[in-house]
Amino acid sequence: MRIGELSKATGVPVPTIKYYLREGLLPAGELSSPNQASYGDAHVRRLRLIRALIELANVPVATVKEILESLDTNSEPLHDQIGRAHRALTPTRRLNSTEDARAAATTQVQELIAARGWTVEPDAPALVTLIDTLAALRTLGQDGPVSRLDDYADAIEQVARLEIEGVTENPTREQLAESVVIGTILGETLISALRLLAQESISADLWKGR
Amino acid sequence: MRIGELSKATGVPVPTIKYYLREGLLPAGELSSPNQASYGDAHVRRLRLIRALIELANVPVATVKEILESLDTNSEPLHDQIGRAHRALTPTRRLNSTEDARAAATTQVQELIAARGWTVEPDAPALVTLIDTLAALRTLGQDGPVSRLDDYADAIEQVARLEIEGVTENPTREQLAESVVIGTILGETLISALRLLAQESISADLWKGR
């Protein structure tokens, strides 16, 4: 398969494929002569994965590269690979909310984690996001979600259990890693879309025309 | 309060505040003379909201503007305001997956909606995202989430119900709109962070060191 056919097969423009090759997201094709390379099914698959992460999950190109490298080498422990996927989904910027809102949120989160017996590193990026979000909600006078945090956690734990279930049936370590990482990232998009759909339905029933 | 104090109170740099004023995200302060304006608590609150949407939920500046305008005028029906918030959370770009994967995903989603009795417009943005995501997962050989879609929907419906519950206790129409819109957007960040935390915990217990 030549680059033009790869482009046709995936719908990705040739210059974009060249860009991904340059950036190291996509491995080079096999060269038969200095300006002739052939690509295979692995390239089609990889390209689809790249597009899904970029288009659906809004993962930056540089992060996609990191994730793919980590999946390719498999030198890292699985738990670290997951951490990499998590960083792809966590906003890096910190929010400065009022000191007391943050303090209250921190306590609440610590209690939640303790009550559920979760094993979470104190510097997990999602921890910071959770605290910041709770603090922001409270500061903005929206304490509905804040006061129902435990109920949210119930539902989310259910989802997380489902995801683990759907992933542990993978036989090899490589397949497991791939499933976890892809599932973590695209799962977020899936859940978000489902939630919006459910909300839209409820909103339509409740407030249509109000 | 002058702009410097507003900056101190929120941690947002003065040039950035000026930028938000220019872009119409933040209403102008009250002018006492051609180069002297004073800002109040409403500005502090608004600025915090802007930052939360941008930093935590990754909403683009232009979309934040739209959302705030819609909340300010309250001329739209509530259901349309929610639609606006939904568009802020939905990727606009479409993915081209294989025809049969899309067809299968479309059928599956239609069945899901029918089975649950959801009221969803056929052109809802989340619908497209959901179909694309399912198609991508299947194409990538990750059918775990695809086959468990109904279980996911169970858990998500539970979350959506919680959110409605936490929001209907608002007395006025304006407060309701604000709660729904902010809750929809920041709720997404909250749920995402909770999910990652739950995953990290499970992953730590299951695969630490593997």
Place this chain on the structure above:
DNA sequence: CGTTTATGGATACTGATACTATCCATCAAG
């Protein structure tokens, strides 16, 4: 065999986004 057309590789350019920086004529505070 000759002429389009496509390709690999390198380099340069573009458009969007979210700020930053500079300027200047006030205005306010010490």
Place this chain on the structure above:
DNA sequence: CTTGATGGATAGTATCAGTATCCATAAACG
């Protein structure tokens, strides 16, 4: 009365994700 903000306008910057252009070579067609 000098020093330091401020409002408003305009210009500049950094990053990101591609696009575009060139060129020497190779393949496909007639």
